[in-house]
Amino acid sequence: MNLKRSSGILLHPTSLPGPYGIGSLDSRAYGFVDWLASAGQGLWQVLPLGPTGYGDSPYASFSSFAGNPLLIDLEALRRDGFVSAEELSSSPAFPSGSVDYGWAISWKLPLLERAANRFLDGASPDLLDDFDKFRAREADWLEDFALFMSIKSFYDIKARNEGVGGAMWSNYWPSGLALRDPGSLASWKRDHGREIAIHEVLQFWFYTQWLMLKAYANRKGVEIIGDIPIFVASDSADVWSHRELFMLDKRGQPKAVAGVPPDYFSPTGQLWGNPLYDWKAMAADGYSWWMRRIRSTLALVDWIRIDHFRGFEAFWAVPSGSATAENGKWTKGPGARFFSALRSALGELPILAEDLGLITDEVRALRDEFALPGMKILQFAFDAREGGKGLDVENGFLPHNYVPNCVVYTGSHDNDTMKGWLEKASPAELDFVKRYIGHETDDLTGALMTAALASVAAFAVFPMQDALRLGSEARMNTPSTMGCNWMWRMGEGAASAGLATWLSDTSMIYGRNLARRTGA
Numbered sequence: 001m002n003l004k005r006s007s008g009i010l011l012h013p014t015s016l017p018g019p020y021g022i023g024s025l026d027s028r029a030y031g032f033v034d035w036l037a038s039a040g041q042g043l044w045q046v047l048p049l050g051p052t053g054y055g056d057s058p059y060a061s062f063s064s065f066a067g068n069p070l071l072i073d074l075e076a077l078r079r080d081g082f083v084s085a086e087e088l089s090s091s092p093a094f095p096s097g098s099v100d101y102g103w104a105i106s107w108k109l110p111l112l113e114r115a116a117n118r119f120l121d122g123a124s125p126d127l128l129d130d131f132d133k134f135r136a137r138e139a140d141w142l143e144d145f146a147l148f149m150s151i152k153s154f155y156d157i158k159a160r161n162e163g164v165g166g167a168m169w170s171n172y173w174p175s176g177l178a179l180r181d182p183g184s185l186a187s188w189k190r191d192h193g194r195e196i197a198i199h200e201v202l203q204f205w206f207y208t209q210w211l212m213l214k215a216y217a218n219r220k221g222v223e224i225i226g227d228i229p230i231f232v233a234s235d236s237a238d239v240w241s242h243r244e245l246f247m248l249d250k251r252g253q254p255k256a257v258a259g260v261p262p263d264y265f266s267p268t269g270q271l272w273g274n275p276l277y278d279w280k281a282m283a284a285d286g287y288s289w290w291m292r293r294i295r296s297t298l299a300l301v302d303w304i305r306i307d308h309f310r311g312f313e314a315f316w317a318v319p320s321g322s323a324t325a326e327n328g329k330w331t332k333g334p335g336a337r338f339f340s341a342l343r344s345a346l347g348e349l350p351i352l353a354e355d356l357g358l359i360t361d362e363v364r365a366l367r368d369e370f371a372l373p374g375m376k377i378l379q380f381a382f383d384a385r386e387g388g389k390g391l392d393v394e395n396g397f398l399p400h401n402y403v404p405n406c407v408v409y410t411g412s413h414d415n416d417t418m419k420g421w422l423e424k425a426s427p428a429e430l431d432f433v434k435r436y437i438g439h440e441t442d443d444l445t446g447a448l449m450t451a452a453l454a455s456v457a458a459f460a461v462f463p464m465q466d467a468l469r470l471g472s473e474a475r476m477n478t479p480s481t482m483g484c485n486w487m488w489r490m491g492e493g494a495a496s497a498g499l500a501t502w503l504s505d506t507s508m509i510y511g512r513n514l515a516r517r518t519g520a
Contacts, residue, residue, distance in 0.1 A: 001348045003373060003405065003458035007503075007512040008043020008225070009036060010413070011464040012058065012476075013071050014099055017492045021094035021104035025209040026073040030216060035495045037220040040504035040513035044217060045225035045461050047413060049210070049300065053233055056101045056486050057477075059307065060233045062149065065141035065296050067206030069112055070104055076209060082115040082123075098487040116201035120194075134204045140292060141237070146199035147185065148237035150192050151177055168235040170252035178252060180241070210300060218302070221514050225352065225461070226301030228293070230308040230315075231258045231274035238289075239275055245282055245289055246275045256317040259325035260308075263357050266480040269316075269325030276317055279334045287334075287341050294346065302350065309353035309372070310363045312338055339370045352407055352459075356380075376408040376457060378448050379421050382432045391432055398436070399455035408457040410448055410466045413476045417465045418445045420472030445469050446502075453510040460512060467503065468494055 016023030016032060023029070036044055050061030051068045058068075077083040092103055123131070135142060151173065159167035169178050176184030189196065214224055232238045234254060239246055247255045254275040261269045282289065297304055313335055318328035343349055353367050355374040367374055381397035394401065402408065410418045422430065422444050434440075437447045445466055452460045465474040465488065477485040507513045 001350050001371065001373075004042075005458055005512050006042040006223075006514075007453055007460040007462075007507045008041045008045060008222075009464050009467060010045040010409070010461050011490070012047040012413075012486075013049075014058075014068075014486070015464065015476075015489050017096070017490055017494075019094070020074060020088075020091055020108060022070050022099045022101075022108070023489060024071050024073050025206075025213050026075055029073075029213055032495060033213070033217045033220055033222055035500055036217075036222050037514060038497070038504070039500035040507045040515060042221055042223060042512075042514040043225055043459060043461055044222055045305070046227065046301075048227045048229060052101075052486075053235055055482050056099075058227075058486065059229045061229075061236065062152070062233065063141070063145045063237045064228075064232055064293050065138070066145050066203055066237075067210060067300075069202040069206060070108055071210075072112060072202065072205050073209055074108070074111070077112075077115050077205070080127075082118045083111065087111055087114075096489070097491065098489055101487075112202055113198050116198040116205075117194075119201050120197055130208075131201065131204050134207065135200055138203070138207075141296070142200060142203060144241040145203070145237040146196045147189065148240055149199045150195040151188060152235075153195065154192075169240050170234065170248075175251075178240075179243075207300075214300065223302040224300075225303040225305055226297055227305045227307060228297055230306060230311045231272065231276075234273065234275050242289060245278055247278050248275060254320050256319055256328075257322075258311070258315060259318045259328055260316050260357055261325060261328060266325075268480075269328070270480050271318060271322065271325040276315065276331075279338075283334065283337065287338055290338070291342070291345050294342065298346075298350070303352060304350060305352040305354055307354045308357075309355050309367065309374075310357060310359055313360070313363045313366050335366055336369060339366070343370065356412075371405065373405045373407050373458060375412075376402055376406050377412060377415065378408065378410045378452060379415050379418065382425070382429045382436070391435075399451050399457075402455050402457050404456045404458050406457045407459040407461060408452045408455055409460075410445070410452060410462050413463070414479050415463075416472055416475050417463065417470050418448060419466070419469055420475060423471065443469070450506055450510075453506055453512060460507075464490060464495075467499060 013025065013029060014023045016028045018024055018026060018028050033044070048058040048061060049067050050058065050063050051066055052058055053060045053062050074083055074088060078085060078088060092107055094100060094103060152169065155167060155173055159172055164172065177188060217224055243252055249255060256276055257272065258274040258276055259269055259271045263269065294304065312333045314330045314332050316325065316328040317331045318325050349370060349372065351372050353372040353374050355363060355367055356377065376397050378397065381395050383392055383395060411421065415421065433444060437451065441447050449462055449466065474488050476488050504513060508516060
């Protein structure tokens with residue numbers, strides 16, 4: 001795939017400012033696209049867009065295909081007559097600097113459900129026709145997702161009333177529903193048709209609004225980089241409706257779960273807990289589920305970053321019930337057979353490979369065989385050897401060691417902000433950074449962004465927190481922790497004209513400016 005020299009910003013839509021507790025696909029999202037264009041940035045990278053589950057993580061979604069209803073623009077629904085001005089004016093006084101998922105879910109989702117009921121009862125014939133076309137087009141995932149969410153909502157409430165924690169389809173639902181007995185499902189559909197339809201309406205609204213925003217961004221010359229987690233959540237419509245594609249027992253419980261061994265982020269590894277794929281079963285039908293997943297995502301974005309790419313070569317399988325990820329073992333993945341099938345079906349692959357962590361020669365060979373750009377993280381570049389007695393100038397994350405077919409980031413959603421990292425860096429690391437930059441500056445974050453822009457990497461992408469020079473208080477996620485992640489939101493007016501000018505001028509100097517790339 002030909003990557004045009006470009007730069008951009010990583011900002012999940014939930015982090016956009018706005019009045020209703022969480023960023024959404026409203027006028028501020030369009031304003032952010034305008035700001036990106038004014039800043040000469042041709043890339044907007046987002047995290048997975050699905051409905052979030054355990055821990056509010058976008059990497060633990062109820063579906064690989066559905067969108068997050070919390071992102072739906074309420075003002076658009078007000079203009080269409082499905083939400084009243086009075087309902088919007090009754091919103092809680094949400095905090096402006098962070099997402100309060102509890103409040104956002106408890107206030108916004110009931111409002112969306114009331115609006116969906118109004119849509120089903122009184123939408124115009126044209127809108128209902130568009131809705132029916134959407135249902136037909138997305139039927140291969142939408143029907144199972146809406147059914148799953150209808151059942152899940154009912155049994156989540158029942159579990160809370162009974163004081164049951166951790167209730168999932170595989171350990172709490174009646175077996176007829178959990179194991180998809182045709183009679184049980186038909187009975188549920190007959191008795192809960194309205195609730196199922198409401199979930200379909202919410203997906204119709206999300207898809208409609210997101211595709212309008214994407215089209216606007218593309219007209220401005222801005223391409224969107226999406227994100228696919230390699231694994232899916234146990235408590236998801238994907239696993240529930242395709243048990244045969246996962247390593248599960250007869251009840252649907254995982255035989256082993258996903259994670260990574262001890263690494264930079266955690267001395268005991270990361271125990272993700274996702275069920276593992278039965279790659280033999282997937283190969284038997286030509287990886288059709290993955291083909292649908294990739295196609296569906298490419299309808300929403302221009303590029304796909306696949307999280308934990310190394311899992312296609314070999315994945316860390318941890319016995320179910322383990323307290324940490326330390327006792328797992330590497331198990332071979334589908335490797336080149338999978339990507340050959342993908343390329344045969346889809347042509348050139350607009351895929352970016354997240355190739356961080358313990359990367360072997362086999363993983364590099366798989367990445368390079370299909371010419372997939374890997375990732376470079378500047379925060380990993382400045383390790384000092386032997387307690388600061390030497391500098392590792394051959395570190396592959398240092399800009400002078402890059403190849404053009406890669407994407408450089410100051411940090412990812414899992415890293416501290418660059419300013420936060422610099423404030424915690426050892427004297428040896430900090431000295432290395434200053435010597436590498438080669439000049440005195442009070443803005444080390446900006447200097448490192450400039451080093452990334454100057455590199456030969458085809459894409460340079462910066463978390464918005466780094467562009468704003470924010471500290472650790474703005475960190476998006478700390479791996480292996482719970483309770484305070486995915487909450488950061490950008491303040492109103494933070495994406496300033498001054499910052500846009502700096503980004504535009506600096507990206508122009510290094511041949512990345514959007515105007516230069518598009519010829520505008």
